[in-house]
Amino acid sequence: MVDLLGKMKQMDRMWDLVHELRSEGLVTLETIAKIMRRLAGAGRWKDAVKLFEDLETMGFDQDTRSMNIFLDTLCKEKRVDVAREAFLVLKSHIPPDAFTFNIFVHGWCSACRIDEAMWTIEEMKKWGLRPSVITYSTILQAYCNQHKFQEVYDLLDRMVAEGCLPNVVTYTTIMNSFANTGKLEEALGIVKRMKSSGCKLDILFYNSLINILGKAGRLHEAAHIFDIDMQRNGIRRNLSTYNTMISIFCHQCQEQNALNVLKEMENLSCEPDLQTYRPLLKLCFKLRQRDDHIHSLLSDMINKHHLSLDLDTYTLLIHGLCSVGNIEWACLLFDEMIGREIQPRNRTCKLLMDEAGQKNMEAAVERIKTVMKRIDHTP
Incomplete structure (x- = not known):
């Protein structure tokens, strides 16, 4: 309720509720975090600063945890400069931890100021704290967003040199970024680098790789990963895997292969959703198939799998x-x-x-x- 009132910019009512909660001893640090976030989101970041300054009067300590909540609130509301100024004052009596610096790394990267994020890592080390794979992955994502791929390679090498090995999420993020900018071979190079590093693969990686290969028209390779590689590596397909494969086959007008995948997922008790059927319906119209074929798909959706049509599906059908x-x-x-x-x-x-x-x-x-x-x- 506090969060919703703040979101609706009804600050007076929000404060009335907070005072009521305080009288019953129900205000927690999570409540304070919601108040700070909504104040900052309403452009009243000075009030958020004052709330933190008055924290002790509300029965809370100004410690590392509460400071991190305060700094995170300002950074998420794009007030990273204000958060930095506050930290310069607070660090003299509140010790930061690794999360404190990760907050700033994320804040600087969100503001497209990667140099400051890199500088934050150096400051982190001076406090005797070690950057984690999450710290570096945040910066790698920012470099990818700016298409600074040489910096991506350099930072990957730096991580390995420091003994902070990239994980599957790091590699998957970079692979997708290369693919989204049309750099397919570079994306597949990341796959080779990932496998040679001994990084354990997961379902999200495989789903992304199948999608990348399918969009590039390399259907045979995508199907090989779907049929053989995943099973060989002990990765069980999920709904997203099947939906991706069906979408790829439909994009290549291979309806029977798509229907075979649908049948397989049904046999394995993996319930399809609307996203499963939309490519099949779209292909029906593309191939100008008979009405009874579309009726059959709709009947399976509604009667067999108890799916309720939504706006996107109605739109696809009507168009x-x-x-x-x-x-x-x-x-x-x-x-x-x-x-x-x-x-x-x-x-x-x-x-x-x-x-x-x-x-x-x-x-x-x-x-x-x-x-x-x-x-x-x-x-």
């Missing part, structure tokens, strides 16, 4: 049906989503209204116009 000229069915789905109080996107309304107008479906056009007016007046 797909318009693309193949089945406006009547599209209008039925449109009416169905309205009946379920799912508000359609404006572009969906415009598309369906245009298509219905061309087929002289005047009643449908009027219904869509009514919905659009209601959407326009929704605050």
Whole structure:
């Protein structure tokens, strides 16, 4: 309740509630953290500073834990400079720990000031604290975001030299960053580096690698990892693995292979979700398949797996049906989503209204116009 009132910028009511909680001895340090975060989020960071200064009057110590909460609040609200000024004062009587410096590393990186983050690591070492893989991975992510890949390699070498070995999350982050910028070979080079380092692979790494290879059209390699490598390394596929593989096959118009994956996951009691079926439905429209095939997929979704269609799925179906000229069915789905109080996107309304107008479906056009007016007046 404190958090929600602060989020709604109802600060007076938030403070009334806090005072009530204090009278009953229910205020915790977590409560203080929520108050600080909402004050800073409302631009009242000076009030957040004052709250920390008055912490002892509320029965809490100004210690390392409370200082970290205070600094983390300021950094997450993009007030890292203010947090730094406060720390320069506080460090004389409150000893920092590794988490203190990790907060600043994350804050500087979020502000795209990686040099300050690197300097923070040196300061950390002067306090006798050792940077962790999380510390370095935060900076690596920032370098990746700025496409500074030579710095990525240099920092990886530095980590190894210092005995702080990158973990699977570090490598997966870098691999995805290379792939997202079109550097496929560099991404696969990271995979080789990762395996040669003896780093233990996990499901998130494999899911990412399958997706990268699939998007690059290297379907055979993706399928080999899916069918053989994961099992060989004792990694059990999850829903995301199956969804990724189905999406890849659908993107390459290999419907039967995608359906085979769906059948396999069902046999292994891995329940599909809407994300499983969307690529299959999209492929149906792309291949302009018969209505009964789409009906069959929808029947499995709703009756077999008890999935309830959401906005994205209704949108896909309505747009797909318009693309193949089945406006009547599209209008039925449109009416169905309205009946379920799912508000359609404006572009969906415009598309369906245009298509219905061309087929002289005047009643449908009027219904869509009514919905659009209601959407326009929704605050």
